[in-house]
Amino acid sequence: MDCLGCRIANGLEPDLNIVYENEYITCVLDIEPFNEGHTLILPKKHYWDVDEMDAKTAHTVMEASQKLSALLKRLYRPDGIRIIADGGKFNDLTHYHMHVLPRYEGDGLLWGEPLHPDGAGERLGETRRRMVEELAEKEPMLKKAMDTLEFLSQDAAARMAYDARMKALSDEHSRIESAEEKGRSETSKEIAIKLLERGIDLQTISEATGLLLEEIKELRQ
Numbered sequence: 001m002d003c004l005g006c007r008i009a010n011g012l013e014p015d016l017n018i019v020y021e022n023e024y025i026t027c028v029l030d031i032e033p034f035n036e037g038h039t040l041i042l043p044k045k046h047y048w049d050v051d052e053m054d055a056k057t058a059h060t061v062m063e064a065s066q067k068l069s070a071l072l073k074r075l076y077r078p079d080g081i082r083i084i085a086d087g088g089k090f091n092d093l094t095h096y097h098m099h100v101l102p103r104y105e106g107d108g109l110l111w112g113e114p115l116h117p118d119g120a121g122e123r124l125g126e127t128r129r130r131m132v133e134e135l136a137e138k139e140p141m142l143k144k145a146m147d148t149l150e151f152l153s154q155d156a157a158a159r160m161a162y163d164a165r166m167k168a169l170s171d172e173h174s175r176i177e178s179a180e181e182k183g184r185s186e187t188s189k190e191i192a193i194k195l196l197e198r199g200i201d202l203q204t205i206s207e208a209t210g211l212l213l214e215e216i217k218e219l220r221q
């Protein structure tokens with residue numbers, strides 16, 4: 001294995017401090033920890049970026065981050081946990097790894113401000129449109145969902161109208177369902193009575209109508 005990340009993930013490097021492992025991932029202490037308990041989660045298969053991982057591996061990485069977060073909270077009582085994973089050329093291992101690290105107020109770890117702000121904050125609408133269009137190209141169903149979301153995010157009045165409509169639809173649906181349920185049961189009883197009149201045995205009537213033996217006995221009276 002040429003990849004250092006692959007060797008770490010598969011336990012082939014010396015002096016690893018593996019804290020948790022399963023068939024998909026390995027959790028190992030960072031050799032240059034930012035704080036006590038700073039851990040890396042690596043997939044055992046070679047992936048560089050998050051979008052390359054198969055769903056099961058990605059899911060298992062996320063589960064491990066939850067497990068580690070809970071563990072670090074219990075052990076070190078941090079003020080918070082940071083989870084990050086740098087991709088592309090910023091991934092020094094060239095093998096996917098998610099950092100899970102405890103944070104403390106004043107620990108000096110920063111979310112850096114951009115050196116050359118390009119005004120992206122003023123173009124959120126345009127940015128969103130480009131991203132949604134690109135997504136929708138790959139997943140047409142998404143477009144419909146996003147249109148609904150866009151409508152919902154317009155204003156409170158639109159949202160209330162939407163909620164009222166959804167509630168009405170849901171009420172109507174359950175009304176129809178319960179009427180159908182009642183209808184089915186009434187029809188079954190009518191059939192059962194006719195069969196009883198013809199002297200058909202209870203077991204056969206029960207099988208034909210789906211009614212319980214008790215229900216059919218009541219009809220006989």
Ligand SMILES: [Zn+2]
Binds near residue numbers: 003007
């Ligand atoms: Zn690798």
